[in-house]
Amino acid sequence: MASTSRPADSSSSLSITVESNPSKSRLSELGINSWPKWGCPPGKYMLKFDAQETCYLLRGKVKVYPKGSSSEVVEFGAGDLVTIPKGLSCTWDVSVAVDKHYKFEANSSSSSSSY
Numbered sequence: 001m002a003s004t005s006r007p008a009d010s011s012s013s014l015s016i017t018v019e020s021n022p023s024k025s026r027l028s029e030l031g032i033n034s035w036p037k038w039g040c041p042p043g044k045y046m047l048k049f050d051a052q053e054t055c056y057l058l059r060g061k062v063k064v065y066p067k068g069s070s071s072e073v074v075e076f077g078a079g080d081l082v083t084i085p086k087g088l089s090c091t092w093d094v095s096v097a098v099d100k101h102y103k104f105e106a107n108s109s110s111s112s113s114s115y
Contacts, residue, residue, distance in 0.1 A: 064092055
């Protein structure tokens, strides 16, 4: 289970995890098909994630370069379930147009956070 996840940057808590080819039952359990869809053409995009995002790529190929890291790169593509942490700034280098389902984690008072 954990062996399919690859942390992007072990020196930071802001690491992207990639689960390659999750099972249909896992995707069903997450309700992927009810999530909104988003897509983009090839290109470079500078992004900042204000909430944790989980996405499932239907198609595409992406290299992500986390800001502040000169050596780290995370690659993912069609069939990957990706979790991007809140607060991450990065550049997406999209080589094949992306089509994905995505979900942002809601910030709620019932979440486990310190006061």
